[in-house]
Amino acid sequence: MYLYLPVALTSINIIIPIGLGLVVGLLSGLFGVGGGFLMTPLLIMLGIPATVAAATDSNQIVAASTSGTYAHWKVGNVDFKMGFHLLIGGFVGGLFGVQAIKILRAMGNADFVIKMTYVLMLGIVGAYMFIESIQSMRKKKFEDSKPEKESGFSKVLKSLPLQTHYEKSGVTHSALVPVIFGGFVGVLAAVMGVGGGFLMVPVMVYILRMPMHVVVGTSLFQILFNCIEVTFLQAYTNHNVDFILAVLLLLGSTIGAQVGAVFGRKLKGEQLKIILAVIVLVVTVKIVFDLTTTPSLLLGQAGGH
Amino acid sequence: MKISNLIAAVITALAVIYSGTASADLTINANRDHISIGFFYHGSTVSVSGLSDTGTDMIVKITAPDGHETLKQKGKAAGFLWMNIGTLKFEHAPSLYFIHATKKPDEILNAEEMNKHIIGYPALSKHMEIMPVSGDEERTKWFDEFISYKEASKLYAASSGLIKITNENGRQKYYMQTDWPYQAPPGEYLVTVYAVKDKKVMEKAEAKVTVEQAGIVKALSGMAKNNGALYGIISILIALGAGFGVGMIFRKGGGAH
Structure with missing residues (x-):
């Protein structure tokens, strides 16, 4: 059955967005990412204008991350305090990121810088997570739990003021740490035009040292708030949110997020990290392939990457 | 002869005019x-x-x-x-x-x-x-x-x-x-x-x-363009509602987990 999308001005077979929502929702529930890095390019491939694809995806993520946050909160895997501190940083970072794009555009090479930042970030994060998870899985085979050596970096973090204990995550940090790193992710996410879940998850795992299952729930919580803000701004200023498309996507993604959350509890933290790392690396390879292959069309809609 | 030539010329001219305006x-x-x-x-x-x-x-x-x-x-x-x-x-x-x-x-x-x-x-x-x-x-x-x-x-x-x-x-x-x-x-x-x-x-x-x-397509497209704030708020509320709703259903159905 086909439905007409009133803002995207195109018609779509409803099975496609519902199925797509299901898959991306599953990833959200499993890994705590919004999945924009998969969903937006796929929607563009289906003929949805780039600006509508990104805006509608954020609307859909509101539903998927609500569903996912709820599922993780039920089993006590959402650290609200940490989530709020990351959100403060993310909000301020987003404002800086938007300014950074303006400066890049004025310099005239914005697209190149944005694309390179995106590929490098995906590649580095994917490769690091992949290698690190394999190493930690190997270590666990030989010795169960050995306290890790404290690096110089973590010593610096511990010397910062406003130290506070994050109960749900079982870690103690200066409140400045999540604010600063949330801000850092916020800047990059705004520059790249993505939600930044694939950056936030590694920040929480490797810098904030949170347990993977709490990372997923907390990441979804802060993605929820980011996407509410983005959806409103997109609807209000750019009129780019397609309500019908969002509903079709969320029919799949809200269920996918629940299934992902249930399934994720059965996997170990390292397993989750490795699968996420592989997905991020596959996306990186796909983008590099697209960048180096001659496109079939040399003209495209304004507004996309 | 002259008259017949004249008649022929008039007929030809009329035919040309007719074909030019034959819309x-x-x-x-x-x-x-x-x-x-x-x-x-x-x-x-x-x-x-x-x-x-x-x-x-x-x-x-x-x-x-x-x-x-x-x-x-x-x-x-x-x-x-x-x-x-x-x-x-x-x-x-x-x-x-x-x-x-x-x-x-x-x-x-x-x-x-x-x-x-x-x-x-x-x-x-x-x-x-x-x-x-x-x-x-x-x-x-x-x-x-x-x-x-x-x-x-x-x-x-x-x-x-x-x-x-x-x-x-x-x-x-x-x-x-x-x-x-x-x-x-x-x-x-x-x-x-x-x-x-x-x-x-x-x-x-x-x-x-x-x-x-027409119909719902026209209503939604018009609202997206002319009343962006309300359209955005409704889109967000429906997404939140759907997320919670599905969460509740799974909670009831998935009590064994």
């Missing part, structure tokens, strides 16, 4: 003058038919009014990476342009007539403005890319042989049916039929097709 001879009917975009819309079909003088070739042109488009231009950055390297502006470019003819337009029309009536891609190329381009070669390249882009979106098409001709009671009947793409935005489209003979347009006739949104 009543060519008729056009579009099967629909109104296409309504509803909730389940997935494109439509448009058929164009009518009567013309026998022995004329037919050209059917369907266009949107002239518009302008700004498109991103892909090119190689740093020597090997394909990405957006700039934007191109296309002025006097109709958002939709279909040209269907009994034979290839350049075989049945001279260049001057094609340009005058904007029949065929070469004539459209002369009609359009592309900025910024550094010369004719680059202009041709980007015009061809524009056509490829539009044809991929099903908004431009050119064909010969789609129009069927039959003879009826000494008149010629033409008929053509084409898919109307769902990608065509709401608006007013002009269907023009040209009767062509001796490399010239002998007659033309026009019909209009209006594409309009």
